[in-house]
Amino acid sequence: DGGITQSPKYLFRKEGQNVTLSCEQNLNHDAMYWYRQDPGQGLRLIYYSQIVNDFQKGDIAEGYSVSREKKESFPLTVTSAQKNPTAFYLCATSRTKNIQYFGAGTRLSVL
Amino acid sequence: AQSVTQLDSQVPVFEEAPVELRCNYSSSVSVYLFWYVQYPNQGLQLLLKYLSGSTLVKSINGFEAEFNKSQTSFHLRKPSVHISDTAEYFCAVSERTAAGNKLTFGGGTRVLVKP
Numbered sequence: 001d002g003g004i005t006q007s008p009k010y011l012f013r014k015e016g017q018n019v020t021l022s023c024e025q026n027l028n029h030d031a032m033y034w035y036r037q038d039p040g041q042g043l044r045l046i047y048y049s050q051i052v053n054d055f056q057k058g059d060i061a062e063g064y065s066v067s068r069e070k071k072e073s074f075p076l077t078v079t080s081a082q083k084n085p086t087a088f089y090l091c092a093t094s095r096t097k098n099i100q101y102f103g104a105g106t107r108l109s110v111l
Numbered sequence: 112a113q114s115v116t117q118l119d120s121q122v123p124v125f126e127e128a129p130v131e132l133r134c135n136y137s138s139s140v141s142v143y144l145f146w147y148v149q150y151p152n153q154g155l156q157l158l159l160k161y162l163s164g165s166t167l168v169k170s171i172n173g174f175e176a177e178f179n180k181s182q183t184s185f186h187l188r189k190p191s192v193h194i195s196d197t198a199e200y201f202c203a204v205s206e207r208t209a210a211g212n213k214l215t216f217g218g219g220t221r222v223l224v225k226p
Binding site: 004006031033035040041042043044045048050058090092094098099100101102103104105107 | 120143145147152153154155156157160201205212213214216217218219
């Protein structure tokens with residue numbers, strides 16, 4: 001089954017806790033992206049990676065961290081420094097002309 | 112920095128009526144343009160794209176969009192909507208930056224199709 005897999009679908013974070021969202025792809029795409037979606041605000045770019053072992057901050061990187069050790073994987077950690085983490089998080093991949101394909105998303109809530 | 116404006120946050124429309132969703136972007140440099148659709152609690156699906164060539168692009172389910180360079184617009188239209196078209200629609204613009212390609216999204220337009 002090809003595509004982009006985000007897990008878990010729902011995630012709950014306790015105050016002061018770091019949580020990690022998974023994004024795995026088997027499309028052989030070089031570029032991967034993380035977006036945050038809040039109601040009425042569209043999508044905002046958190047981090048992106050054009051190649052393995054390299055990534056850049058997006059528009060709202062504070063309170064988040066990423067790694068890109070494998071082409072297939074681009075996990076996002078929401079750290080305790082992110083004071084308002086409740087949102088819908090979307091992972092995307094791209095191969096050419098920046099046509100991006102999206103996973104099904106992870107909804108993060110704070111307990 | 113690039114910005115994308117979707118003028119209507121919500122568009123109610125009756126079934127079988129036409130709909131137009133407006134999208135304007137800020138930069139006049141060479142860009143790629145996209146429309147994505149999102150159904151509740153799902154990811155985004157690519158609806159159609161403009162990369163080059165004909166300024167009118169069409170999707171398989173009856174949507175079309177026209178790239179207008181002079182007005183920096185990429186409005187989405189459908190002549191007759193179905194109940195199943197109820198969703199949120201996002202316009203996006205891609206431009207090359209020093210650090211790679213970036214996609215900038217509009218705030219979205221929620222379409223509610225009424226019977």
